Amino acid sequence: MIWKISMNEISMLGLFLGSLITGSLALLKIKSGVMDVVEWELFSLMGSSIVFTLVLDWISLLFMSFVFVISGSVLSYSGSYMAGDKTFNRFMYLVLAFVLSMSFMVLSPNLISILLGWDGLGLVSYALVIYYQNEKSANAGMLTILSNRVGDVAILLGIGLMSSLGSWNFLFYSYYMDESWMLLKIFLMISAMTKSAQIPFSAWLPAAMAAPTPVSALVHSSTLVTAGVYLMIRFSAALEGSMIQSFLLVISCLTMFMAGLGANFEYDLKKIIALSTLSQLGVMLSILSLGFSDLAFFHLLSHALFKALLFMCAGIIIHSVGGYQDIRFMGNLVKFMPLTVSYMTIANLALCGFPFMAGFYSKDMILEVAFMSWINFIALLLYVMATGLTVMYTFRLIFFSLTGEYNLGSLSNLSDEDFLMTNSMSILGLGAILGGSVLSWMLFPECYMICLSGVMKMMVLMVSILGGLMGYILNFMSVNYLLKSIYNYKSVVMMGSMWFMPLLSTLKLSEKSLNMGFQMEKVADKGWFEFYGGQGLYYLFSQVFFILNSLQLNSIKVFMKMSMVMIIIFMILSM
Amino acid sequence: MSHIVTRVTTHSRKVCSLYKRSLRNLEAWYDRRYMYRYRAVLLRARFDENKDVKDMRVAQQLLDEGEKELFSLIHYQPRQFAYSPGGVAHGREVVPPDWVLDYWHPMEKAAYPEYFARREQRKKEYIEWWEKTYGKPAEPAH
Numbered sequence: 001m002i003w004k005i006s007m008n009e010i011s012m013l014g015l016f017l018g019s020l021i022t023g024s025l026a027l028l029k030i031k032s033g034v035m036d037v038v039e040w041e042l043f044s045l046m047g048s049s050i051v052f053t054l055v056l057d058w059i060s061l062l063f064m065s066f067v068f069v070i071s072g073s074v075l076s077y078s079g080s081y082m083a084g085d086k087t088f089n090r091f092m093y094l095v096l097a098f099v100l101s102m103s104f105m106v107l108s109p110n111l112i113s114i115l116l117g118w119d120g121l122g123l124v125s126y127a128l129v130i131y132y133q134n135e136k137s138a139n140a141g142m143l144t145i146l147s148n149r150v151g152d153v154a155i156l157l158g159i160g161l162m163s164s165l166g167s168w169n170f171l172f173y174s175y176y177m178d179e180s181w182m183l184l185k186i187f188l189m190i191s192a193m194t195k196s197a198q199i200p201f202s203a204w205l206p207a208a209m210a211a212p213t214p215v216s217a218l219v220h221s222s223t224l225v226t227a228g229v230y231l232m233i234r235f236s237a238a239l240e241g242s243m244i245q246s247f248l249l250v251i252s253c254l255t256m257f258m259a260g261l262g263a264n265f266e267y268d269l270k271k272i273i274a275l276s277t278l279s280q281l282g283v284m285l286s287i288l289s290l291g292f293s294d295l296a297f298f299h300l301l302s303h304a305l306f307k308a309l310l311f312m313c314a315g316i317i318i319h320s321v322g323g324y325q326d327i328r329f330m331g332n333l334v335k336f337m338p339l340t341v342s343y344m345t346i347a348n349l350a351l352c353g354f355p356f357m358a359g360f361y362s363k364d365m366i367l368e369v370a371f372m373s374w375i376n377f378i379a380l381l382l383y384v385m386a387t388g389l390t391v392m393y394t395f396r397l398i399f400f401s402l403t404g405e406y407n408l409g410s411l412s413n414l415s416d417e418d419f420l421m422t423n424s425m426s427i428l429g430l431g432a433i434l435g436g437s438v439l440s441w442m443l444f445p446e447c448y449m450i451c452l453s454g455v456m457k458m459m460v461l462m463v464s465i466l467g468g469l470m471g472y473i474l475n476f477m478s479v480n481y482l483l484k485s486i487y488n489y490k491s492v493v494m495m496g497s498m499w500f501m502p503l504l505s506t507l508k509l510s511e512k513s514l515n516m517g518f519q520m521e522k523v524a525d526k527g528w529f530e531f532y533g534g535q536g537l538y539y540l541f542s543q544v545f546f547i548l549n550s551l552q553l554n555s556i557k558v559f560m561k562m563s564m565v566m567i568i569i570f571m572i573l574s575m
Numbered sequence: 576m577s578h579i580v581t582r583v584t585t586h587s588r589k590v591c592s593l594y595k596r597s598l599r600n601l602e603a604w605y606d607r608r609y610m611y612r613y614r615a616v617l618l619r620a621r622f623d624e625n626k627d628v629k630d631m632r633v634a635q636q637l638l639d640e641g642e643k644e645l646f647s648l649i650h651y652q653p654r655q656f657a658y659s660p661g662g663v664a665h666g667r668e669v670v671p672p673d674w675v676l677d678y679w680h681p682m683e684k685a686a687y688p689e690y691f692a693r694r695e696q697r698k699k700e701y702i703e704w705w706e707k708t709y710g711k712p713a714e715p716a717h
Binding site for chain 2: 134486
């Protein structure tokens with residue numbers, strides 16, 4: 001009897017097993033409060049040793065557990081989603097390489113070894129973005145890798161700075177980094193901003209949606225983009241009380257607001273979810289910059305569960321409607337795909353912070369702690385508006401795709417009867433419902449002390465309800481014979497184009513240097529440098545060698561002349 | 576424009592092109608079919624208003640104004656067919672043509688000796704079959 005198990009099934013089983021092991025170990029670590037550091041000496045010569053270090057504390061193990069469970073679900077899901085693909089195995093290897101890089105990144109307490117995982121993530125994510133071989137993917141991949149490269153360089157510079165300490169182990173040194181280490185902190189902040197796509201590096205995340213949807217579910221929602229947040233969590237001790245915190249707060253609040261606003265004017269289903277991820281990354285980094293790294297980590301984990309689920313639902317929808325990602329082509333999907341739509345609604349509600357879903361525990365607590373903290377009015381306003389906008393774009397998405405009228409062609413066959421895909425979504429669906437409460441019981445055995453006035457306490461709920469109503473009613477009203485957005489054309493275009501950030505990060509950044517390069521080539525390389533360089537030297541040498549040649553070829557005459565000259569000189573001198 | 580213009584584009588073709596692009600633009604703004612149809616009828620009426628203009632100077636001016644208006648209202652995210660140029664799924668899978676294999680380096684071919692030996696054999700058989708069925712191709716004139 002021959003057992004035939006496909007690669008996605010084996011990978012899924014392995015990853016789920018890994019998740020179970022790391023999750024159990026994380027629970028033990030939380031309970032005991034012990035951190036294990038494994039040092040593996042690779043090479044030792046003349047007293048200097050190269051040691052590979054792994055840190056196994058509850059943060060890294062819990063994160064690993066989540067990465068494994070999400071990647072397991074995604075790989076199982078890919079078994080159906082990518083089934084028709086010619087290079088399915090290549091896809092699988094790339095995703096597994098991604099999980100390996102992520103493990104390196106998460107388990108490294110050392111800036112050099114973290115770079116190994118960090119660069120690996122960048123490289124594999126590039127390979128995954130350009131997995132489809134069209135021009136859009138190529139452009140998106142280039143934007144992704146180059147934006148992330150800035151962060152890689154910042155880490156390299158950080159390594160250079162930290163070399164003066166004699167070790168790159170930030171686990172201990174981060175506690176002793178005062179204001180004199182400002183430059184290192186700036187470098188680390190820049191690298192976190194690039195990976196977590198904060199302003200001004202935001203353009204790459206929506207562009208990276210050119211990747212296959214399972215990749216978006218794993219890489220661009222729950223794992224890779226949170227690497228920046230994770231790095232900041234690891235360095236949170238060093239950030240405590242520094243100027244970096246204020247700067248990061250401004251940037252993250254702006255990102256949160258910009259992404260929320262952009263999602264309300266976006267039409268691409270996957271890009272809406274990507275912008276939502278961007279907004280949530282802003283939430284994580286903002287609470288981290290207020291000094292609550294444990295809350296940032298809590299939101300990182302709960303967000304990973306429901307956002308991966310949201311992307312997987314989007315994938316099934318995109319598959320069903322024949323490759324379309326534009327929400328204007330969708331509508332009334334609740335009648336055709338009830339299970340997928342249910343999962344999508346669960347994920348959406350968790351995202352909005354609907355009571356007792358995953359997002360509620362983390363996001364609500366973050367907002368209340370932020371309201372209680374010492375922040376300025378603008379940051380507070382951005383927090384409130386971004387929360388409202390999150391609910392608003394969620395309801396807009398529901399309005400466009402799930403309810404209303406069916407907008408695609410009359411001949412279509414929509415269903416969600418793909419059990420491989422729906423089954424793998426069930427695990428994350430469970431996580432989106434229960435993940436928040438379970439995590440909060442695990443991570444916070446003691447209650448967080450929150451002291452707010454009644455108005456402030458109800459603020460999040462009120463803003464969410466208001467956002468939901470506005471999201472639905474405004475879009476309902478916008479379905480009009482006389483479109484209002486045309487009258488506010490300029491502002492609509494600006495908000496729908498992420499404040500023109502993709503344009504600024506691509507064309508506007510490279511236009512000048514490209515033009516200059518063209519001019520340099522025309523004037524210098526093909527102009528004066530050629531005239532005096534290549535051609536000029538050739539002419540000069542050919543002239544010189546012509547003279548030398550003529551001297552050589554007429555040797556007898558020359559010798560006679562030279563003898564005559566020598567004789568004359570000799571005679572003159574002897575006189 | 577990267578292509579060389581080899582023919583004159585007539586005025587009526589330019590108007591038709593403007594009309595089609597305007598309809599597509601309307602489709603992107605008005606996502607409900609019945610609203611789009613209403614706006615499309617109004618657009619058609621605007622075009623029909625000037626269909627009998629005989630003075631080419633006026634017609635040209637109208638066309639320029641139309642182009643300007645369309646440019647000023649162009650949608651920031653136009654609706655695209657997924658598998659058509661510009662769409663999200665266009666050209667995702669590139670299938671390299673068969674003749675690419677003939678251009679492999681001999682060293683590369685040597686890595687798969689059986690495959691390429693069979694390929695050469697099949698090519699020979701195919702040429703034989705072709706010549707038997709359709710006759711030998713004519714010699715080139717030059």
